[in-house]
Amino acid sequence: MGATSATIRRAREKAERREAILDAAARVFGERGAAVATMEEVAEAAEVSKGTLYLYFQSKDDLSVALTHRPLDAVLERFASLRDDDSLDGETLLRRLIETHAEVVMANAGSFRFAMASLWSQQPAEQSGSGYIDRIRTLRDTYVTALERGQADGSLRDDFDVHEVSVALWATFFGANALRMNAPRFIAHMPQDRPIPDFDRLLPTLVELFLRALRNPERRNPERRNPERQS
Numbered sequence: 359m360g361a362t363s364a365t366i367r368r369a370r371e372k373a374e375r376r377e378a379i380l381d382a383a384a385r386v387f388g389e390r391g392a393a394v395a396t397m398e399e400v401a402e403a404a405e406v407s408k409g410t411l412y413l414y415f416q417s418k419d420d421l422s423v424a425l426t427h428r429p430l431d432a433v434l435e436r437f438a439s440l441r442d443d444d445s446l447d448g449e450t451l452l453r454r455l456i457e458t459h460a461e462v463v464m465a466n467a468g469s470f471r472f473a474m475a476s477l478w479s480q481q482p483a484e485q486s487g488s489g490y491i492d493r494i495r496t497l498r499d500t501y502v503t504a505l506e507r508g509q510a511d512g513s514l515r516d517d518f519d520v521h522e523v524s525v526a527l528w529a530t531f532f533g534a535n536a537l538r539m540n541a542p543r544f545i546a547h548m549p550q551d552r553p554i555p556d557f558d559r560l561l562p563t564l565v566e567l568f569l570r571a572l573r574n575p576e577r578r579n580p581e582r583r584n585p586e587r588q589s
Contacts, residue, residue, distance in 0.1 A: 376414050379404045383425050384468030392422060392472065426473040429466040430493040433459055437500045448508020449573060455504055456565050459531060467539050498524050505572075514572045527568065534561040 382404035386395045397418055401411040415421040436458045440451060463470050501524040508514030537544060541557040548554065 428469040433462045447511050447513040449513035452504040463535050515574050
């Protein structure tokens with residue numbers, strides 16, 4: 359039992375150190391730029407030796423790929439558990455996916471910014487080779503699953519193309535969160551004689567508009583499906 363506990367503890371500590379290194383890399387790359395930042399700077403920010411850093415990541419490219427994949431992997435892990443929950447109808451699943459997506463991205467804002475910068479600088483072959491495109495495909499397929507489930511169970515209309523809508527959802531989410539994460543920059547360039555928009559409300563507003571457009575008009579109010587909840 360003791361050996362097993364020690365093994366579990368070491369694995370946990372190793373995972374925690376890896377996450378700490380990625381946190382440090384996100385800060386250093388964000389401040390210095392990935393092209394200029396060095397592994398020595400990342401090691402110093404993570405408070406580990408350079409040798410320890412190389413035990414986790416063999417090169418700066420290896421570290422960059424891990425940082426690019428980090429927010430997507432966190433999203434996909436949460437998506438998998440939601441997708442496998444058969445108790446959720448399509449509309450509810452879709453809402454939960456979007457809310458979860460937003461929550462995880464904001465929690466990994468530094469990694470997300472780096473991933474977006476890397477996306478524009480990499481060639482398609484590089485993205486494919488790193489596994490980034492496969493992750494995006496899985497993300498979009500999960501949205502498609504929610505849309506198809508909604509059409510099958512009647513919670514969503516059946517007269518739209520699920521693949522087209524999944525792309526529109528992804529693009530809307532991407533834009534809304536980019537604005538939210540960079541709100542101070544946008545606000546600084548807005549006319550000061552007009553009300554400042556609440557960027558935290560942007561995504562919830564767009565989600566409600568999307569769901570209202572996709573919802574089956576013949577469906578009963580989902581909040582009234584259980585009579586006992588109304589008593």
